[in-house]
Amino acid sequence: MIKKAPQPNGLIKYLRGHKHAIGEGISMPWKQPIKSGMTILTLAICFFIPLFLWTIWLNYDELKESWQQQGSIAVFLDGKMDLKEADIFLQEIKEMPIVDTVVLTDSNQVKKTLFEDAQFSQVVDLIQAEDFPKQISVKIKPDVVVEEVDDFVNNLSLNPQVEYVSYDKQWLTQLEAITQTLLQMARISALMFLLIVMVILGNTIANEITDHKSELRLLELIGASDAQTRRSFLYMGVVLGAIAALLSLIFLSVSFYWLEDTVASLVQNFGINITLHGLSVTQILSVLFAAILVTWLAARLSLSSAQLNQVI
Amino acid sequence: MISFKRISKSYGKDNKALRDVSFEVEAGEMLFLTGHSGAGKTTILRLLMMMQSASYGQLCVNGKEINTIKARDIHKYRLDIGMIFQDHRLLDNKTVLENVALPLQIRGYSDSYSFKSARSALQQVSIGEKANFYPQELSSGQQQRVGIARAFVAKPSLILADEPTGNLDPDLSLELMQIFEELNKQGMTIIIASHDLFLIKRLQKRVLVLDKGELIDDFNPQPNPYSP
Numbered sequence: 001m002i003k004k005a006p007q008p009n010g011l012i013k014y015l016r017g018h019k020h021a022i023g024e025g026i027s028m029p030w031k032q033p034i035k036s037g038m039t040i041l042t043l044a045i046c047f048f049i050p051l052f053l054w055t056i057w058l059n060y061d062e063l064k065e066s067w068q069q070q071g072s073i074a075v076f077l078d079g080k081m082d083l084k085e086a087d088i089f090l091q092e093i094k095e096m097p098i099v100d101t102v103v104l105t106d107s108n109q110v111k112k113t114l115f116e117d118a119q120f121s122q123v124v125d126l127i128q129a130e131d132f133p134k135q136i137s138v139k140i141k142p143d144v145v146v147e148e149v150d151d152f153v154n155n156l157s158l159n160p161q162v163e164y165v166s167y168d169k170q171w172l173t174q175l176e177a178i179t180q181t182l183l184q185m186a187r188i189s190a191l192m193f194l195l196i197v198m199v200i201l202g203n204t205i206a207n208e209i210t211d212h213k214s215e216l217r218l219l220e221l222i223g224a225s226d227a228q229t230r231r232s233f234l235y236m237g238v239v240l241g242a243i244a245a246l247l248s249l250i251f252l253s254v255s256f257y258w259l260e261d262t263v264a265s266l267v268q269n270f271g272i273n274i275t276l277h278g279l280s281v282t283q284i285l286s287v288l289f290a291a292i293l294v295t296w297l298a299a300r301l302s303l304s305s306a307q308l309n310q311v312i
Numbered sequence: 313m314i315s316f317k318r319i320s321k322s323y324g325k326d327n328k329a330l331r332d333v334s335f336e337v338e339a340g341e342m343l344f345l346t347g348h349s350g351a352g353k354t355t356i357l358r359l360l361m362m363m364q365s366a367s368y369g370q371l372c373v374n375g376k377e378i379n380t381i382k383a384r385d386i387h388k389y390r391l392d393i394g395m396i397f398q399d400h401r402l403l404d405n406k407t408v409l410e411n412v413a414l415p416l417q418i419r420g421y422s423d424s425y426s427f428k429s430a431r432s433a434l435q436q437v438s439i440g441e442k443a444n445f446y447p448q449e450l451s452s453g454q455q456q457r458v459g460i461a462r463a464f465v466a467k468p469s470l471i472l473a474d475e476p477t478g479n480l481d482p483d484l485s486l487e488l489m490q491i492f493e494e495l496n497k498q499g500m501t502i503i504i505a506s507h508d509l510f511l512i513k514r515l516q517k518r519v520l521v522l523d524k525g526e527l528i529d530d531f532n533p534q535p536n537p538y539s540p
Contacts, residue, residue: 004466004467005421005425005429005467007419007420008419008420008421008422012420013419013420014420016417016420016421016422017418017420020417031405214401215403218401218403219414219418220387220390221361221363221390221395222390222395222414222415222418222462223387223388223390223391223393223415223418223419224387224418225384225387225388226384226387228387228418305383305384
């Protein structure tokens, strides 16, 4: 009878298998550096485009907030209301779910603001006889849709304490349309480029499998399971994806560096004071995690048992 | 241990690789499969390795009909078999030591145990000093020794060798056969496909003779009273 060493338990076997596969997966791309470099570059470009759009989208959110202020709601209160009543009413508005911030402006402040404006000061002179009403400026939350704002404005108009509600519905509608278009464009391009990532990575892995055909056949004959056979290729896919994601983040920083001055002067022309900003640490980690997940998924799909058996 | 009952294997309609082959192999036996090219020797080994399945008949290993093994469990079955190929099939990007340690690493043994066992296996086939060489730096005979060490390092109960001495000179072939005999003495069942009749005669082990897919003879050669 042959004396064999006791077999390691399942978990230890699994962990050791992964340890080996990680080593193999990391070393595999460096055996053909030019080929791997090209794959990484292509993947990085595929990651960069949706990443760039996403970062622009994040910046646009800030810009939208600034634009939305131009479409904020002005609630003119009944002239008979004293300051205390106005303050109570302000608190009621503030508690409404779609409201972001509220500011109460008394009639003197309204007058002062209008006097400061060259064109309006002449008009104010003509209507001096009339006292200005108190005004509450309401800024709505950025993610609120026009229909909700409409309902909010209608309800306020019906309130006996309110003289008149003014807001630029067209502006908000246009802003929302632009926002939705940009968001959809970002989503579609992200999907398309992720699809490209899948195809490129699938193709790269299929080529690697073909290159290692005899090695895989041998591993199969000496008792390696499909999971053991595919493991190192999965790690190789993840390594390529992680490097590509890092490269795409570098591309993003460079493009933002180039765009910074141009965008700053552009937004200043519109009287908006915002600066272009990149991604936070959390967002960078999310990008890396997403890239690893996508490449792992692409690698796993191209390494299905059926596919593996077909190639081997 | 192994039982072939009326096994046939066909490739297409007219190409019959095995025809109604029946034989049994006891655990711890060493035997040769011989015959001309295309006689069916390699097909028998391929069926035993589950690289192919029989078209007809019943093939049992250790009392279990191997056709009933599910595809996902084939690797477990193969863990108890060591395979030696005529073309060695060593991995060029790994050292001799790493090549031999591979079956142990697949079984989940630690690197230290795998490399220690691999060194010991290489010593057994008298090639210990080449442990850190790459396969392409070795002669064909040395590469075959590495292939043999890889096949028995995990101590399988069955070793299958397909023309292991195909490219080697007679002296080297005999040396390798002595290694097989040594492994057989340790309790491993060994099946060698070979057309080297001189070698088969020298070893005086059981011989199965195949011709055009048919088993035409099964005998144990008698020792020659006149041989030295």
